[in-house]
Amino acid sequence: MYIYELPPEINKELCRLLDNFDYWEELAGNYMMYTAMDVIEIKEKARHQGISPTEYLLECWGQKNHRIEELFVLLYRMKHIPAMRRLTGVVHERFHRLLHKLEAGNGQDGNNARTGGAQRATTSSDSVPLPVILFDQGIRQAPSSSGLNGRSPSADTSSATSTSTDTSSAQYDKYDEILRKVSAIPKMSYEELRLATDDWSERNLLGRGGFGQVYKGEWKLLGVAVKRLRDNEGRDQELVREMCLNQYRHDNILPLYGYSLGGPEACLVYQLMAGGSLEQRLRPKDGAAPLSWAQRCRIMCGVARGLQFLHTMTGSALIHGDIKPANILLDQCLEPKIGDFGLARKGPYGDERTHLKVSRVYGTRPYLPDEYLQSCVLSPAVDVYSFGVVVAETSTGLPAWDRSRARPLLAHQLHAWHAARHDLGALHDPRLPPHPALCRALLELALHCTQPPREARPPMLLVYRRLHALAAC
Numbered sequence: 442m443y444i445y446e447l448p449p450e451i452n453k454e455l456c457r458l459l460d461n462f463d464y465w466e467e468l469a470g471n472y473m474m475y476t477a478m479d480v481i482e483i484k485e486k487a488r489h490q491g492i493s494p495t496e497y498l499l500e501c502w503g504q505k506n507h508r509i510e511e512l513f514v515l516l517y518r519m520k521h522i523p524a525m526r527r528l529t530g531v532v533h534e535r536f537h538r539l540l541h542k543l544e545a546g547n548g549q550d551g552n553n554a555r556t557g558g559a560q561r562a563t564t565s566s567d568s569v570p571l572p573v574i575l576f577d578q579g580i581r582q583a584p585s586s587s588g589l590n591g592r593s594p595s596a597d598t599s600s601a602t603s604t605s606t607d608t609s610s611a612q613y614d615k616y617d618e619i620l621r622k623v624s625a626i627p628k629m630s631y632e633e634l635r636l637a638t639d640d641w642s643e644r645n646l647l648g649r650g651g652f653g654q655v656y657k658g659e660w661k662l663l664g665v666a667v668k669r670l671r672d673n674e675g676r677d678q679e680l681v682r683e684m685c686l687n688q689y690r691h692d693n694i695l696p697l698y699g700y701s702l703g704g705p706e707a708c709l710v711y712q713l714m715a716g717g718s719l720e721q722r723l724r725p726k727d728g729a730a731p732l733s734w735a736q737r738c739r740i741m742c743g744v745a746r747g748l749q750f751l752h753t754m755t756g757s758a759l760i761h762g763d764i765k766p767a768n769i770l771l772d773q774c775l776e777p778k779i780g781d782f783g784l785a786r787k788g789p790y791g792d793e794r795t796h797l798k799v800s801r802v803y804g805t806r807p808y809l810p811d812e813y814l815q816s817c818v819l820s821p822a823v824d825v826y827s828f829g830v831v832v833a834e835t836s837t838g839l840p841a842w843d844r845s846r847a848r849p850l851l852a853h854q855l856h857a858w859h860a861a862r863h864d865l866g867a868l869h870d871p872r873l874p875p876h877p878a879l880c881r882a883l884l885e886l887a888l889h890c891t892q893p894p895r896e897a898r899p900p901m902l903l904v905y906r907r908l909h910a911l912a913a914c
């Protein structure tokens with residue numbers, strides 16, 4: 442059961458318990474690994490929307506497809522017995538022994554553990570091994586964590602019996618070796634990158650993602666964006682995935698210039714994209730002029746071109762797995778490049794196999810189709826669906842998820858409008874001059890890409906051709 446399926450009455454009770462004494466902040470910062478900035482943002486946004494901060498936190502975290510069992514494990518680590526008790530009805534009974542362990546260590550009432558205000562338990566240690574079931578069920582740490590817009594901070598539920606971070610030099614050597622084999626990408630020294638970014642100056646901070654911060658810099662007279670990876674278990678996966686993908690070069694794929702290992706943090710170095718992300722351009726915070734229809738069409742066309750390239754790799758398609766405006770970066774001419782391949786994976790091998798069954802869903806919920814969320818069926822059609830949501834967002838200016846809408850998910854809302862025979866041409870971004878024919882055509886394409894049966898979605902090549910024709914109009 443996913444967090445977003447939490448029954449409202451349990452959710453409400455959980456919010457009451459965790460709002461108390463600001464326990465939610467501890468959960469967010471110490472266990473879900475949100476940064477201090479994220480926690481402040483959650484507090485602000487919850488206040489702005491007039492809802493409980495715990496509710497907002499669970500919404501953000503839940504959008505990353507975390508399960509209730511994962512939350513249960515984090516609450517166990519926090520030793521918050523009352524909150525765990527609220528969840529016993531919705532987690533598998535194999536997890537109940539965690540609660541029993543705490544209760545046994547603290548007296549049946551959990552008096553020494555969190556009782557909604559009491560002090561921290563002193564008996565059970567954080568190193569108590571968690572049930573092996575966590576591994577059996579494929580509940581692992583997502584390879585990324587994130588701020589509020591990106592992938593969400595993942596719970597460290599994968600390796601309760603090991604330390605969360607292995608920074609031994611043997612580990613670095615192992616990955617260094619893999620990286621050298623998969624790519625001829627230059628290795629850079631940490632010192633070089635420190636100088637390139639003016640000692641990680643705040644002035645050069647471009648943004649924050651789930652893995653760490655991204656800084657602008659200049660390296661060998663090249664504009665670069667340096668992703669400084671926070672030290673966590675996902676780091677190695679992110680490095681290896683990104684490096685493997687760097688074997689594929691395409692105009693619409695963000696090039697990786699180099700990497701650095703062995704310094705205080707691992708770093709990935711990319712081409713600097715002076716136009717920022719599509720997310721930033723669709724919802725500018727600085728009052729910048731909105732992108733025109735022509736620019737939006739060209740951007741979508743470029744992304745479709747990049748995706749069809751990935752999907753038509755010889756042997757097996759490469760599925761990006763996290764297509765969303767934050768991962769579409771724009772150069773100074775607004776040419777888009779798909780970035781963030783931390784979740785990319787090879788699809789089924791051979792023409793006769795169409796999909797993979799995976800043990801765990803990663804990605805950002807508003808952009809994921811039901812067959813993936815509910816049945817863990819992964820195929821290139823997942824990217825097609827996500828791309829359809831991006832087209833809908835880009836045409837209407839509406840966010841992919843909005844709790845105040847009749848249907849919070851934009852894809853569902855779009856299908857509902859269509860079923861109610863609304864004129865799709867009138868749903869354009871209000872900051873743009875009306876262009877009913879183009880808006881209608883784009884939203885029809887978005888509807889096609891987000892068809893519930895994955896077989897009904899078009900291949901990216903067709904999507905590209907359609908967009909190309911529209912962009913030429």
Ligand SMILES: Nc1ncnc2c1ncn2[C@@H]1O[C@H](COP(=O)(O)OP(=O)(O)OP(=O)(O)O)[C@@H](O)[C@H]1O
Binds near residue numbers: 585586718721770780
């Ligand atoms: N090559 C780049 N050029 C310019 N800005 C970049 C570049 N790469 C990333 N950024 C900026 O840094 C921000 C953080 O990027 P990052 O890839 O770490 O996270 P994200 O994609 O926003 O979130 P997540 O990785 O959690 O999905 C981006 O939103 C973007 O604004």
